[in-house]
Amino acid sequence: MGIKTPPYLKPGDTIGIVCPSGYMAFEKAAECIRVLQEEWGYKVKVGSTLGSKSETYFSGTDEERLRDLQQMLDDDEVQAILFGRGGYGMGRIIDKINFKKFKKKPKWVIGFSDITIFHCHLYANYGISSLHAPMAAAFNDGGYTSPYVQSLKEALEGQPAHYTCSSHVLNKKGEAAGPIVGGNLALLVNTIGTPSEIKTKGRILFIEDIGEQKYSIDRMMFQLKRSGKLDKLAGLIIGGFTEVGDTERPFGAEVQQIIYDLIKEYDYPVCFNFPVSHDPENYALKIGVSYTLKVDSQKVVLKE
Amino acid sequence: MTPFILFNFPILANMNRKNFITTAAAVLASLSFSKVGARSPLSVSQYAPIIPPYLKPGDLIGITSPAGYITREDIIPAATLMQQWGFKIRVGYTIGKRNYTFGGTDAERLQDLQQMLDDPQVKAIMCARGGYGAVRIVDGIDWTQFKSNPKWIIGFSDITVLHSHIQRNLGIATIHSKMCNSFPRVWDDASPLQKETILSIQKALIGEKIQYSAPFNNYNRTGTARGILVGGNLKTLESLAGSVSDINTDGKILFVEDTGEYLYSVDRMFWNLKRSGKLTNLAGLIVGGLKTKQDDPGEYFGYSTYEIIASKVKEYRYPVCFEFPVGHQIDNFALKCGVPYELSVSESGTTLKEI
Numbered sequence: 285m286g287i288k289t290p291p292y293l294k295p296g297d298t299i300g301i302v303c304p305s306g307y308m309a310f311e312k313a314a315e316c317i318r319v320l321q322e323e324w325g326y327k328v329k330v331g332s333t334l335g336s337k338s339e340t341y342f343s344g345t346d347e348e349r350l351r352d353l354q355q356m357l358d359d360d361e362v363q364a365i366l367f368g369r370g371g372y373g374m375g376r377i378i379d380k381i382n383f384k385k386f387k388k389k390p391k392w393v394i395g396f397s398d399i400t401i402f403h404c405h406l407y408a409n410y411g412i413s414s415l416h417a418p419m420a421a422a423f424n425d426g427g428y429t430s431p432y433v434q435s436l437k438e439a440l441e442g443q444p445a446h447y448t449c450s451s452h453v454l455n456k457k458g459e460a461a462g463p464i465v466g467g468n469l470a471l472l473v474n475t476i477g478t479p480s481e482i483k484t485k486g487r488i489l490f491i492e493d494i495g496e497q498k499y500s501i502d503r504m505m506f507q508l509k510r511s512g513k514l515d516k517l518a519g520l521i522i523g524g525f526t527e528v529g530d531t532e533r534p535f536g537a538e539v540q541q542i543i544y545d546l547i548k549e550y551d552y553p554v555c556f557n558f559p560v561s562h563d564p565e566n567y568a569l570k571i572g573v574s575y576t577l578k579v580d581s582q583k584v585v586l587k588e
Numbered sequence: 589m590t591p592f593i594l595f596n597f598p599i600l601a602n603m604n605r606k607n608f609i610t611t612a613a614a615v616l617a618s619l620s621f622s623k624v625g626a627r628s629p630l631s632v633s634q635y636a637p638i639i640p641p642y643l644k645p646g647d648l649i650g651i652t653s654p655a656g657y658i659t660r661e662d663i664i665p666a667a668t669l670m671q672q673w674g675f676k677i678r679v680g681y682t683i684g685k686r687n688y689t690f691g692g693t694d695a696e697r698l699q700d701l702q703q704m705l706d707d708p709q710v711k712a713i714m715c716a717r718g719g720y721g722a723v724r725i726v727d728g729i730d731w732t733q734f735k736s737n738p739k740w741i742i743g744f745s746d747i748t749v750l751h752s753h754i755q756r757n758l759g760i761a762t763i764h765s766k767m768c769n770s771f772p773r774v775w776d777d778a779s780p781l782q783k784e785t786i787l788s789i790q791k792a793l794i795g796e797k798i799q800y801s802a803p804f805n806n807y808n809r810t811g812t813a814r815g816i817l818v819g820g821n822l823k824t825l826e827s828l829a830g831s832v833s834d835i836n837t838d839g840k841i842l843f844v845e846d847t848g849e850y851l852y853s854v855d856r857m858f859w860n861l862k863r864s865g866k867l868t869n870l871a872g873l874i875v876g877g878l879k880t881k882q883d884d885p886g887e888y889f890g891y892s893t894y895e896i897i898a899s900k901v902k903e904y905r906y907p908v909c910f911e912f913p914v915g916h917q918i919d920n921f922a923l924k925c926g927v928p929y930e931l932s933v934s935e936s937g938t939t940l941k942e943i
Contacts, residue, residue: 535688
């Protein structure tokens with residue numbers, strides 16, 4: 285499947301900010317808005333779901349979140365959409381989004397975590413690339429100067445990605461090339477069987493997660509494996525697994541080992557602790573775009 | 589009185605050899621009764637369900653740990669009571685074995701379960717507890733003997749993996765019920781409800797027709813449905829999606845239960861069921877216990893489990909009932925999966941009746 289990449293941004297283009305999932309106070313996105321405008325040279329359009337009056341977990345009702353996102357998707361004056369944050373809620377509105385206009389005039393949609401379902405859906409159904417990348421809160425406390433938030437800037441400007449990270453003892457050496465797909469592990473398995481399900485054959489898969497128990501990570505990896513998502517990969521990138529929990533009776537292995545045990549039978553290259561995660565280490569990745577992954581004994585290189 | 593239990597350990601097995609021989613003779617005598625022809629996994633739904641032979645006095649029940657670790661002491665209450673029901677007990681060698689959270693290594697758990705599946709003397713297998721681990725061994729199980737000589741497999745929670753896998757691929761009935769870790773330590777101290785729950789396992793095993801009722805719930809949708817019952821633990825069912833053990837719900841009565849999940853997670857799991865078409869063609873939906881974790885501070889989800897589920901199925905017509913006595917709770921009655929029931933949801937309450 286060919287991939288459609290939305291046009292890269294030019295100075296003066298407009299980025300829309302919406303919260304399609306969890307609630308976010310406006311102050312939490314204020315620094316991001318400032319940086320986008322003053323440092324990166326874009327205009328910003330703020331949707332009604334950022335800093336909304338919602339008092340629940342969500343940034344608004346399903347209808348409100350859908351309407352706000354739909355307006356941004358359809359707005360000719362908006363060239364990219366940055367999600368304020370993830371949380372939970374995209375899956376509740378994904379089937380109601382109308383992609384008719386967006387399909388003809390794609391724009392970069394940026395986010396991760398709960399937004400994984402959007403990335404999967406867009407790629408599976410429309411073959412359009414989107415950006416798995418830091419969201420608004422990552423700009424705070426000087427975070428915008430980090431190489432990770434900077435990688436989002438570079439991605440939006442159309443600079444090809446070239447990321448390196450140090451090697452890990454469990455890495456499996458080799459070289460791979462193929463479209464990159466992936467995101468949050470819990471969301472990836474949640475798409476299985478649905479119209480948003482990802483195809484992984486011949487692709488480089490990346491996964492990350494936060495706040496999961498070890499047994500749950502094991503179970504999700506078993507699901508990927510048993511649903512045929514791991515056996516025909518071009519390569520596998522394991523990002524950060526943060527705030528991992530364990531049961532009272534310990535699982536008896538670290539997350540990296542849990543994953544390694546399930547993929548060791550395959551021949552493709554695998555790297556661990558790649559900077560894609562809920563921590564600040566979170567490089568921008570263009571879903572569906574082809575990358576090369578090179579894993580050797582010294583380092584890991586991921587290149588567009 | 590010391591409980592009379594057959595352990596799978598060589599020394600204990602020798603001690604009880606005499607009994608093994610008696611059991612074997614009784615089982616052999618009944619073999620022709622339990623023969624069932626092989627059926628293609630793909631065409632299971634075209635056939636009537638395969639019901640393993642119900643248990644008779646003197647039949648042997650095996651106890652094994654395909655998932656979490658349990659001590660030998662912890663299975664004594666279950667073993668003792670099931671002996672009082674007139675059954676013999678064989679304790680698998682994974683009982684008391686421990687590999688971290690698991691009842692032995694994957695290889696050990698698989699081997700223990702496999703032996704019980706293949707041994708014609710064993711007429712039912714009770715999984716000692718859930719926890720986590722069945723999915724790690726399910727693909728290693730050789731079902732050949734079990735298919736030609738079906739027996740009851742008993743358990744719930746993580747054991748949903750076995751229920752779902754067997755329903756999907758073999759069409760053989762199984763028993764969704766409490767396990768060894770839920771039997772009361774002292775029977776006389778147990779509450780009437782706990783006794784009733786535990787006794788429902790015995791009734792299911794000896795072939796009494798199942799009939800349970802539940803009070804009316806405002807979120808119920810009234811109606812009557814007939815269909816084969818499938819289901820189990822919601823999270824486990826979701827984790828089987830896309831795999832060879834994936835549940836097929838078309839035309840079925842689906843039941844779900846779970847514990848310890850956040851509301852958002854229940855919502856997300858139900859979206860998976862809905863978006864993968866598993867709620868579209870149900871005959872009926874039974875919701876058991878859904879104990880959820882409290883929302884994190886400042887993250888008020890805003891919908892109850894009833895609202896979460898009712899909103900997912902409002903466009904369909906089939907009967908729906910909530911608060912059915914199945915789940916991680918005392919009133920968790922034994923349900924035969926893979927057999928037909930009639931579900932009747934009315935304003936006076938719900939009944940589920942085996943037909």
